[in-house]
Amino acid sequence: MTGYLYKEFKLNIRLVLLFLLTYLFFSVCPIFVVYDSKDDDTIGQTLTMILGAFCVFVFITAGCIQSGVFSGDDRKKWAYFVTSTPSGIKGYIGAKYLFTMLFAMFVVTLETLKLALAEQILGQSSGLSVLIAAMFYVQLFMRAVEYPLIVRFGTKTGGMVKITAVCVIILAGIIYALFGDTSAFASMDTFWERMFAFVGDPDKLKKLLLWVGVCTLAVLPLYYLSYRISVKLYLKGAENYAK
Amino acid sequence: MPSKKKTILRILIYLVLAFAPAFAIELIFSDKQGDVTNAFWGATLMLYPAIASIITRLVTKEGFRDAMLGFGRRGSAKYYAVAVLYPLVLPFVGAAILHLFIVKNGSVSDSAFGSDVVMGFASLLIGLASGIATLFHGLGEELGWRGYLTPKLEQLMPTPAAVAVTGIIWALWHGPLLAYGYNFGRDYDFFPYGGFIAMTVMCISWSALLTWLTKRTDSVYPAALCHMLIDTVAVFLLFAYNAEGEYFEFAVPEFWVKILALFPMIIASGAVCMVLISRKKKVPSGT
Numbered sequence: 001m002t003g004y005l006y007k008e009f010k011l012n013i014r015l016v017l018l019f020l021l022t023y024l025f026f027s028v029c030p031i032f033v034v035y036d037s038k039d040d041d042t043i044g045q046t047l048t049m050i051l052g053a054f055c056v057f058v059f060i061t062a063g064c065i066q067s068g069v070f071s072g073d074d075r076k077k078w079a080y081f082v083t084s085t086p087s088g089i090k091g092y093i094g095a096k097y098l099f100t101m102l103f104a105m106f107v108v109t110l111e112t113l114k115l116a117l118a119e120q121i122l123g124q125s126s127g128l129s130v131l132i133a134a135m136f137y138v139q140l141f142m143r144a145v146e147y148p149l150i151v152r153f154g155t156k157t158g159g160m161v162k163i164t165a166v167c168v169i170i171l172a173g174i175i176y177a178l179f180g181d182t183s184a185f186a187s188m189d190t191f192w193e194r195m196f197a198f199v200g201d202p203d204k205l206k207k208l209l210l211w212v213g214v215c216t217l218a219v220l221p222l223y224y225l226s227y228r229i230s231v232k233l234y235l236k237g238a239e240n241y242a243k
Numbered sequence: 244m245p246s247k248k249k250t251i252l253r254i255l256i257y258l259v260l261a262f263a264p265a266f267a268i269e270l271i272f273s274d275k276q277g278d279v280t281n282a283f284w285g286a287t288l289m290l291y292p293a294i295a296s297i298i299t300r301l302v303t304k305e306g307f308r309d310a311m312l313g314f315g316r317r318g319s320a321k322y323y324a325v326a327v328l329y330p331l332v333l334p335f336v337g338a339a340i341l342h343l344f345i346v347k348n349g350s351v352s353d354s355a356f357g358s359d360v361v362m363g364f365a366s367l368l369i370g371l372a373s374g375i376a377t378l379f380h381g382l383g384e385e386l387g388w389r390g391y392l393t394p395k396l397e398q399l400m401p402t403p404a405a406v407a408v409t410g411i412i413w414a415l416w417h418g419p420l421l422a423y424g425y426n427f428g429r430d431y432d433f434f435p436y437g438g439f440i441a442m443t444v445m446c447i448s449w450s451a452l453l454t455w456l457t458k459r460t461d462s463v464y465p466a467a468l469c470h471m472l473i474d475t476v477a478v479f480l481l482f483a484y485n486a487e488g489e490y491f492e493f494a495v496p497e498f499w500v501k502i503l504a505l506f507p508m509i510i511a512s513g514a515v516c517m518v519l520i521s522r523k524k525k526v527p528s529g530t
Contacts, residue, residue, distance in 0.1 A: 002313040098314060109379040116286035125282075129373070136376040206361045213368025220375070 001087050004095030008069060012099070015065050023058060027114040030054045031121055051118055051126045055111055059135040062107045066100045066143055067150075067159075074154045079238035089234045093151070097227045100143050108136050137216040144219070144226035152233040154240060250398045253303050257395070260295035261387055262416060269419035277425035289380045292387020292416075299391065311390050315460035322456050326465040329452070329512065330472035331371070337504040338482035345500055348492040349485055356478060358486035367478050374468075374475035381471030382463065388413050389453050390463040403521050406454050410447030417442060431498030441502055448513025449473070455516035479505065 030050045082092045111132045119125050150158035176182075185191055198204050245253075265288055272281040279285040300307055315322070342351045356363035374381075388409055396405035417425060418439075427438040453466040483500065485491055493500050 005313070105376065105379045108376050112377065112380075113283065113286055116282040119282040130369075133369075133373045133376045137372065206359070206365060209365035209369065210361055213365050213372060216372040217368060 001091040001095055001098075004087060004092050005098060008095055008099040011072075012065065012069065015068070016103070019061060019065055022061065023110060026054055026058060027110070027117075031114075031118045047118070047122060047124065047126050048128060051115065052128055052131055055128060055131060055135065058111065059107065059139055062103065063139055063142060066103060066139070067146060069096050069099060070147070070150045070158075071155045074237075074241045076238055076241045079235065079241065083235065089231050093227060093230045093234060097143075097147070097223070097230075100147075101140065101223070104136050104139050107139075108132055111135075134212070134216065137219045140223050141219045144223045148226055148229045148233055151230040152237045154237060157240075245398075247399060249303075250395055253299060253305070254392065254395050256302060257295050257299040257387070257391055258412070260298055261292045264291045264294075265416060266419055269417075273419060273423055275423050276429070277420050277423045279420075290383035292391075293383040293385075296387045296391035309394065310386070311457060311461055311463045313462055314464060315462035319460040319462065319465070322460045322465050323468065326456055326469035327371075327472060329469055330374075330476045331367070333473070333505065333508055334476065334479035334482070336508045337479045340507060341482055341500070341504040345493050345495060345503060346491040347494055351482065353485050354482045354491075355484040355486055355488065356481035363478060363481055366481065367476060370476040370478065371472065374472040377475070378464075378467055378471055381467035381469075381474075385453065385457075385463045385467040385470055388450070389457045389466045393450070393454055393457075401521075402454075403517055406450050406517065406520065407447050409454070410450035411443055413450060414439070414443040414446035427498055427501065431496060437498065441506075444506065445509055448509045451513040451516040451520065455520050458520060 030053075033050060083089055085091070087094075112129065115126055115128055115132070146158070146162055149161045152158065153161055184194065198208075268279060268281070268284045268288060272279040272284055274280045279288070296310075299305075300310070338351065338354075338356070342349075342354075351357045392412065393405050393409045396408050399405075400408070414421075421427075421438050421442055422435045423429075424435065424438070427441055429435075431437055449470075453469060456465040456469060457463055479501075483490060490497075495503060
């Protein structure tokens with residue numbers, strides 16, 4: 001397993017370094033954008049919005065790197081070789097899942113440091129640490145859904161299946177927006193009023209926090225389940241590889 | 244195995260690299276109350292032992308073969324489970340002792356946790372979730388203390404002594420913060436020496452627990468996970484406050500509250516782990 005993990009690091013190191021370079025740019029930029037209007041009274045909201053948007057962007061970029069960990073490995077000979085090694089399919093697939101998780105944790109650390117730097121430069125906390133933790137679990141959830149598809153159908157077809165699934169969800173959303181009950185969004189003023197009323201209600205907020213805690217932790221067993229499914233599907237998927 | 248002289252030199256390089264930046268930050272940016280004023284440098288503090296161990300390994304050309312970076316041998320899952328369960332159980336055992344023997348004017352149901360169980364469990368779960376997400380910070384310390392220092396000290400002395408010395412060094416690493424009241428406040432007799440002694444006892448006990456996890460799995464990740472969760476699942480204080488957010492009336496001064504409530508489990512678990520670490524593995528006859 002350690003060997004497979006080493007392979008992942010070795011193969012992805014350039015991408016990770018490239019990510020770090022772009023990260024440095026995108027982490028410093030928003031801080032100085034906000035720094036320009038440091039004395040503005042509404043800086044708290046602006047800070048949260050800009051840093052939050054960049055935080056989401058960073059996680060999406062990191063997600064692209066994670067999605068690519070299977071590319072280049074979809075060859076029959078490689079699959080049969082992996083099966084014959086002592087670590088076997090479990091070790092091979094496990095290393096991919098662990099690399100993904102470690103990389104996500106690395107991004108969390110970078111983001112935590114960025115927020116601390118922003119707090120230091122701007123003199124106020126953005127309060128985005130919960131968003132970072134949430135993005136970490138969202139990322140794991142996405143990979144937990146995506147990886148079995150890639151393993152079963154290959155990188156290209158798996159990607160197509162993923163895009164199709166996303167399109168179906170968007171389409172369902174559009175159909176709902178056209179024909180469903182959208183009274184909650186009829187006026188954005190009432191929508192935000194309801195939203196703030198919800199957040200302002202301590203009881204509802206507590207329940208929401210409890211569910212956030214439960215849902216984030218539920219991602220971990222789901223991620224493990226996804227790993228087990230990928231292990232089971234690996235050889236079936238290998239049969240479909242072109243080479 | 245390298246000579247004793249080489250090992251001592253490696254330990255010294257590691258200690259200088261781990262202590263110098265941490266002490267510099269803790270002294271330069273000290274708020275004189277046990278915390279640092281610079282958020283960015285404060286957030287990097289936990290990473291220096293790992294950075295020190297990496298630089299030492301590169302400088303001394305030791306490599307990373309024995310850095311325990313793998314995820315553990317077969318059957319490590321139960322030790323990962325212990326690494327998660329211990330930080331979850333600790334505040335509740337502490338709360339039981341607190342309300343049985345220390346609190347004078349209230350019960351668990353009057354505490355901030357007891358009066359608002361939904362919020363209490365939400366804090367617990369969110370602490371757990373963020374502890375797992377920020378595992379790299381835990382790794383920052385454990386890669387240095389358990390992944391480098393303890394194995395190096397074991398080459399010079401028996402394992403229990405190595406664990407104890409690591410604990411003492413680990414406590415002293417927090418020195419400048421402790422001197423200003425970190426973890427135990429400033430309002431107690433023998434300040435700040437009492438805090439140093441308490442921190443040393445705590446670090447030796449946790450050193451035993453974390454070393455046991457590391458040795459059983461041959462991996463630093465369970466120790467990092469346990470360390471991080473101890474830091475993030477901090478619901479014990481919710482039992483020390485009442486629903487209005489005020490401290491209960493205690494039978495002992497505030498300094499002793501944490502010690503009397505939390506230290507029994509910390510010391511007991513440390514002692515058990517020390518015994519388990521010290522036990523020699525039986526070698527099957529005929530091998």
